[in-house]
Amino acid sequence: MRPDNPNFRPCAIYHHRQWTNQPAVHVGHDAVGEGWGPILDELDHQFVMATGIGTDNHRKIEVLQIKEKFGGLRVYVNATQLTGAERIRVIEAIDRAEEKSFQTCEKCGSTEGVETRANKNGRFSRVVTLCQEHHEERDNLLPGQRLDLGNGNTIV
Numbered sequence: 001m002r003p004d005n006p007n008f009r010p011c012a013i014y015h016h017r018q019w020t021n022q023p024a025v026h027v028g029h030d031a032v033g034e035g036w037g038p039i040l041d042e043l044d045h046q047f048v049m050a051t052g053i054g055t056d057n058h059r060k061i062e063v064l065q066i067k068e069k070f071g072g073l074r075v076y077v078n079a080t081q082l083t084g085a086e087r088i089r090v091i092e093a094i095d096r097a098e099e100k101s102f103q104t105c106e107k108c109g110s111t112e113g114v115e116t117r118a119n120k121n122g123r124f125s126r127v128v129t130l131c132q133e134h135h136e137e138r139d140n141l142l143p144g145q146r147l148d149l150g151n152g153n154t155i156v
């Protein structure tokens, strides 16, 4: 659901993105690429499912940080206001989202030929998860160039 939908009720991740002034895909200090946007949208939906559809309980989830680490998505939340059962469902949803990120190109969202690795010639130390096309684009960067992850967030 989107803000132009009259039934839209902002979820935790949406709030976090608004707070960082990046409504489409989270970017900034703790940034991820455009390709993982749908994973975050799905996670927002899962937060609602985990805390009760038709309630505002999902607003009790405080999203602290969204970032990439070792090629995978990381989502950190404060869920101490939830019940134990709700908290377990939220943590399971985050686990699934993080697992899915390892099968999804962080730039384009493709799930074909996705691989988690540093670059081919070892020039870059950071491990990222990309499709073959975007690993190639990264491998062919010239010194000083950065790979745009589709939303203005860049990596080397």
Ligand SMILES: [Zn+2]
Binding pocket: 105, 106, 107, 108, 109, 110, 130, 131, 132, 133, 134
């Ligand atoms: Zn890609």
